[in-house]
Amino acid sequence: MQFQWYPGHMTKAKRQMQEDIKLIDLVIELVDARIPMSSRNPDIDELGKNKARLILLNKSDLADKDASEAWMEFFKEKGYFAVKVDARNKGCMKAISAVIAEACKEKTERDRKRGIKNRPVRAMVVGIPNVGKSTFINTFAGRACAKTGNKPGVTKGKQWIRLNKSVELLDTPGILWPKFEDQQVGLRLALIGAIKDEILNIDELALELIAILTEHYPGVLHARYEVEEDQTPANIIEQIAVKRNCIQKGNALDYTKAANLLLEEFRSGKLGKITLEFPVTVA
Known part of the structure; x- marks a missing residue:
């Protein structure tokens, strides 16, 4: 099964981000804690070159705790700031504010020496579709200021959100990249719902998930x-x-219904805390 999904609006969004990066002090990149490397757009590293970087391992409540700790160490060794989060949980946000201040300490010090006081940190929030950027912004801001949805591609344009006197966030649409060199990356993205189910073979996807889980x-x-x-x-x-009584008319088994059930229960955490890739696979 080949995995690819790159709607036209993503090309436009990438061009806009390349323009906006000039205004930015910090790039906050959300990844899915269940597939922290596969859910990173490789274009972001080039885009965020010479900027402070913070990686948020979102949906950590759905991921294997030990694997998430290993990923945190992996990213820190690469020079990133990293925090595990559940974007729906307000309790995670205080720690993020402290890390933003730490990540931008040099910028704040430069401003102070130039006589610039209280200029807010400008942070661009980036990530692939359906990784939780809008949910994170809404929770961080404490109000519904960015559209949210559980389907990839809800945010189509950019929007600035002033959180407080010290931080401004620029929300951006979720973008993938034009071609997955490794189809295992595409598979993992499909499994977590970052590629629209409508263009996938759900039966085959469920079989791949079963192979990983066993x-x-x-x-x-x-x-x-x-x-x-x-x-x-x-x-x-x-x-x-x-077992789940997935039956079609005529008493035939409905394999697609069973496949959808399995995928939904994995994505929602009903199967437990599961990570699909580990740092040793990318070291």
Whole structure:
């Protein structure tokens, strides 16, 4: 299965971000904690060159805690500031404010020496579709100031949000990149919902997820669906269809309904805290 999704508005958005970066002190990049490397747009590193960088591992409430800690260390060793967050949780935001101040300490000191006082840090919020940028901004600001949705591509244009006297955020649309060199990256993005389900083969996607889960999280599928895991992914999805009564007219098993069920329960955390890639795979 080939994975690709690059609507026309993403090209325009990238050009706009290249223009806006001149105004920016800090790039805040949201990644999905379940796939921290695959959910990073490689264009962002070039875009944010010579800028302070903060990576937020969002949806950390859905990810494997030990894996997230390992990813935090990985990014810090690369010179980034990094924080685990659940963008819906206001309790995470205080820590982020402190890290923003730390990340921009040199900029603030330069301003002070020039006699510039109280100029707010200007931060650009970037990330791929459906990674939680708008939810993060709304929670951080304490009010609904950016559109949110659980479908990729809700934010189409840029918008500035003044949080307080010390921070201004520039929201940007989620952008992917024109071609996935590694189709495993495309697979992981599809699994978390960063590529529209409508253009994917959901049955095949579910089989790929089963293969990953039985290898890295043995017992999860048995605990949730009471299926035996020592069989092929095709047999397992069949057993899930039976256990969850996914039946078409004429009493035939509805494999697509079972596949959708499995993907939804993975994405919502009902299968447990699961990470799909680990730092050793990209070291």
